[in-house]
Amino acid sequence: MSAPPRKMELSPKVIAAIAAAVLALVVAAVAITVRVEHRRHGHDREAGHEEHDGHQHGEKEGAHGDGHDGDHDHDHDNDRAEKHAPDEPGEAHAHGDRLKLSPAMIQNAGLEMLTAGPGNVAVTVTLPGEVALNAEAIAHVTPRVPGTAREVKKQLGDTVTRGEVLAVLDSRELAELQRELLAAKERLSLAEASFTRHEALWKERISAEKEYLAARQAVAEARIEHRSAAQKLSAAAGSGAGKGTGYALVAPIDGTIIEKHIAIGEVLKEDTQVFVIADLSTIWVNVTVYAKDLSRARIGQTAWVKAEGIEQSARGTLAYLGQVVDEQSRSAVARVVLQSPGAAWRPGLFATADIAVEEAAAPVVVSDEAIQRVEGKDVVFVEEGDAFEARPVKIGRRGTSGGGPPGAPAAEPRRGAPVVEIEAGVAAGERYVGKNSFILKAELGKSEAGHQH
Structure with a gap:
């Protein structure tokens, strides 16, 4: 008969020693793993650096070996590809300050071409005002x-x-006045008949002179009464008096x-x-003239008036300048008279009046709308073959178009349109974008942003 198996009993000290040994093995394994991973990543970085250095070295060798800069070749290839690329509808291409647009884009943009030329620049003072009825x-x-x-x-x-x-009224008062006139007319007829009879009898010595004179006086009184009734009716009804009670x-x-x-x-x-x-054939524009402009404003000066909601300005004349300055605003009231401005000019609209206080001849003027600001410079988009060049310009006086000087053709901007004198940058006879030139500025900005990217 075999002996029963013996049970192994571990003391607390033994159990603690075993746990410490297991923990030490785990920590050692983690440390070995971290060191292996670190060495592997370090090797990868070194290989990457060597590859990068080799790439740079190869680029330098290619640049110095061929005698050409790598960046220059890249830009040259891009320019050559862009030059030979066909223009797509609605696409714009920029080369420096030159911008080429496809015919479809030019048509959709609504670009208006004008010709730079000589003209008179009317220096103006802009005054606020309001369209009003002609009170006269x-x-x-x-x-x-x-x-x-x-x-x-x-x-x-x-x-x-x-x-x-305009209208017809029924008036009881008018009927009463008409009745009085009819009665006065009848009394006058009777008095005239009585006078005629008494006059005949007096001439035949049948009646006394006293009766004749009394009949004569009665006729005179009847005539006065009739005339008074007619005047009262005329004063009450005037030309509106009609038959019966109608007025x-x-x-x-x-x-x-x-x-x-x-x-x-x-x-x-x-x-x-x-x-x-x-009568709307003439209207007034009451404008405010501030103290600083009072010495420059004169009756008879030409004024170009613009009103909100009306695209085209109207030409008028400064017809009145107030002699009294308002104590609160320190300004005077002036009046511009517009002759036959059109049905769109409704009293009550806010308006601005450009009063021409000075006018001078300029060798080259362009539309004010043509001036754009690009990279801190004033430019005009001038037509150069099939492209538009953002031409920097030197600006002189600003004002409104007064037409061309004597003996010279007038500039294309209509009279009264805002114009700018060009002292340098654009010559007379050159074609430029006068309307919607801001579209070219936007396209030029987009092209420059694309190249920088």
Whole structure:
């Protein structure tokens, strides 16, 4: 019979020793792994440095061996490829300060070509203002007698002529005045008949002279009464008096109805403002002249006026300059009169007036819109063959176009358009981009950004 197996019992000290040994083995293994990885990465870096140095060395050898700079060859290849690349629709190519656009892009951009040439530059003072009605060409239509609107013939915005009927009223007061006139007329007829009879009897010595004189006096009084009744009716109704109780409101001037305050059946008093008619063939622009500009402003000077929402400016004349300066704003009021400016010029619009205070001849002027700012310089995009060159220019006086000097063709910008005198950079006769030149500036900027990248 075999003996039972013996149980191995470990003391706490033995267990602690075993755990310490296991932990030491784990730490050693981790350290060995880290050292191996470190040596492998160091080898890779050294190989990379050697490869990089070899690459640089090869580049230098290629550059010095061929006698050509590698970067120069790269740029030359790009320029050659760009030169031979066909222009795609809507594509722009830049070579330095020259920009070439495809025909499709030129058409879509709406570029306007102008010709630089001599012209008069009108130095102007820009003043703020407001479009207003010509206060001397306004008529207020009011009934002279109270009445009720029977018929309204004209509406707001209608164009009317002088004497045209605007509305018809029924007036009890007018009917009473007409009745008095008819009664006075009848009394005058009776008095004249009585006088004729008494005159005949007096001449035949049948009646006494006293009766003849009394009949004569009665005729005179009847005539005075009739004349007075007619004047009262005329004063009340004027040319609007009609048959019966009808009273017509008529237009006193030619113009446009800008206000209407009447409806059929409405009872109107004699002071009711029924219609307002304005002659819009001339309008005013009331501008503010500040103290610093008062000495330069003169009555009769030409003014070019622009209003919000209206593309084309209008030419007018400074017709009035106030003699009193406002104590608050230290400015005076001036008035520019515009003749037949068009229906778009509505009273109440804000406006600016360029008053021409000085005008001088310049050998070369271009449109102010053509001037663009590129890299801190003023440039004009001048047509050079099939490309546009951003030509730096020296700017002189700024103002509005006053036309060409005597004996010289006028510059292309229309009269009153903003222009700039060119002292250097563009010669007379050269073609340049006058409208939408900012598109070329944007394309040039994009091309430069692409090359830098």
